Amino acid sequence: MNESELRERTRALLKEVNPDAKGDQRIPFRGAQFDRGLAWVSFPEGLGGLGLAPKLQTVVQDELHKGAKTYYEDMLVNPIGIGMGAAVVLAYGREEGKRELLRRMFTGEEIWCQLFSEPSAGSDLAGLATRAVRDGDDWVLNGQKTWTTLAHISKWGLLVARTNPDLPKHDGLSYFMLDMQAPGVEVRPLYQITGEAEFNEVFLNDVRIPQKHMLGEEGQGWKVAIATLMNERVALGGGASKKGGGPIAVLLELFENVEAKRSPAEEALLRDRIAKLYIEAELLRLTGIRAKAARDSNVVGPEGSVGKVAQAEIGKAIWECCADVLGPDALVYEHGYELRQGSTSSPNSRLHAKYTLLRSRAYSIEGGTSEIMRNILGERVLGLPGEPRVDKDVPWKEIRRS
Ligand SMILES: Cc1cc2nc3c(=O)[nH]c(=O)nc-3n(C[C@H](O)[C@H](O)[C@H](O)COP(=O)(O)OP(=O)(O)OC[C@H]3O[C@@H](n4cnc5c(N)ncnc54)[C@H](O)[C@@H]3O)c2cc1C
CATH class of the missing domain: 1.10.540 (Butyryl-Coa Dehydrogenase, subunit A; domain 1)
Incomplete structure (x- = not known):
């Protein structure tokens, strides 16, 4: 066609x-x-x-x-x-x-969530401790996941668990689809700086997953997890869909409409900063489009980390600039910051900017931190020497854990 x-x-x-x-x-x-x-x-x-x-x-x-x-x-x-x-x-x-x-x-009839991170395994995901033990046609899972976005409304979870603790950490993992309504799955809200519980902790107590819900083969969990994370980084790192759209549009609107007493020098500096951010946001958008156009298969590579790190850093800088345009008002507590589940979006740019200033702190953590993205760029895109990984070949059960 x-x-x-x-x-x-x-x-x-x-x-x-x-x-x-x-x-x-x-x-x-x-x-x-x-x-x-x-x-x-x-x-x-x-x-x-x-x-x-x-x-x-x-x-x-x-x-x-x-x-x-x-x-x-x-x-x-x-x-x-x-x-x-x-x-x-x-x-x-x-x-x-x-x-x-x-x-x-x-x-959207069935919402999905991602059960990867654990209290002691975030950046070092391969060190995770949730255990899956085979019992007939099922696997029985015990452990704790954390920071699980949307777990409270999900039907399915993408989950990585340890099926063989005798192997080195990357080799003993398997990947499952978890029915979030299965007996033994307990979801508890975790509240963020915005007052929302967008994410949760999830406890798994003798949860049974049928073998047919394993994605990939037993022991292939790391490979499938990496494929998931590469896609996540592309999804998070795309930039706005329209020229001048997304966060930069909010910044421009605030700059035009918020009355503020600034000296001519302050005004000129702020204009410069906004122009630079506009250019960066547009470069991010165009790079995202180019990256999509260059792809000719469904397989995503480490280059998704470029967009992810750029999106995180430019996004945070734009919302910080919005706060500077708003002045001290940016920090005033607004009605609506009570604890609640789900996330907020407001058509009012002033409220939206105040909320997103807080939410944007997560940009450089969720989906892999900016430090980890830079490690991936250095090692897998630029071919620089890797950081020392002393526990790579040691059986997982022998690695000291906190
Ligand atoms: C809003 C939000 C939503 C999230 N949603 C989900 C979700 O749905 N599912 C899920 O599984 N997880 C989710 N996460 C968790 C997220 O993936 C982890 O927080 C992230 O991978 C970092 O792990 P950590 O919090 O354990 O920090 P740690 O790994 O403990 O890192 C702490 C600090 O050390 C630095 N660091 C660690 N290792 C290195 C290294 N080798 N080199 C340089 N610096 C290093 C990190 O950059 C960071 O600054 C979410 C997080 C946030 C903030």
Whole structure:
């Protein structure tokens, strides 16, 4: 199928189900989008795709933006499912049931979360301690996960556990899909600086996972986890979709509308800083588009870390600049900061900037810290010598842990 046929197919979808029609059209619209192969055009036919090059997905997005007012952002519908789960389920899931799993993920009927981090295993993920022991056709899991975004509303979790403690840490891991409603899964909220509990701790007490829910083979968990993380970094590091959109638009709006007493010198310095941030945000956006266009397969490499680290640092700098434009008012406590589950978005730029100043502290931690991204860039992209890893070949059970 060529580009103009793909455009035609997307326009036909908009005629079939109108996303602007009364009532919430998300599930019927995205269900039809999946059935027409327009969810992930690079996926095989029947699984939400058409077997085309990934870069052609932008053609679908373009037509959807042009053809209707309502646009369902993947990252708002099911960020972890679509951002990282889909590619992993496609590559490592069993054929049986795959279509329904991917369809419900794309429509957002089933939300996914990522159960990787543990209290003593974040950057050093391969050191994780959650144990999975085989019992007949099931695996029995015990352990604790932490910082699990969306666990409280998820149907499925992407989970890595230790199936063989006698092997070195990277080799004894396996990867599972966990039914979050299974007996023994306990989800408790963790509150962030914003007052929200966007994430949770998850306790696993004798939780049974059927063997058929293992993604990949026993002992392949690290390989599947790396594929997941590469996709996560691409999902987090894309930049705004429109020129001058996203965080930089909020900064410009505040700069134009917030009255402030500044000396001419202060004004000139602030203008300079905003212009520099605008250029950086635009470079990030263009680099994101270029990286997507250069991809001709579903396999993502370490270069996703470039976008992730740039997005984190530029994003934080923009929200800090918003706070400086607002002045001391940026730090005034607003109504709405009571403890709650879920995340906030406000159409009011002033409130949005105050909230995001706090939320943006997480940009350089979530999905791998900026220090770890720089290590990956140094070692895997630039080919610099690796940092010493003394426990790499030692059986996991012999490694001293805190
Ligand atoms: C908002 C948010 C959402 C999250 N959602 C999820 C989720 O859904 N699922 C999930 O599994 N996890 C999630 N996380 C966890 C996140 O992946 C970890 O916090 C992150 O990987 C860092 O791990 P850590 O917190 O254990 O810090 P640590 O690994 O203990 O790191 C502490 C500090 O040491 C530095 N450091 C560690 N090792 C090195 C090294 N080798 N070289 C240089 N510096 C190093 C780090 O950069 C950091 O500054 C989330 C985190 C946040 C903030």
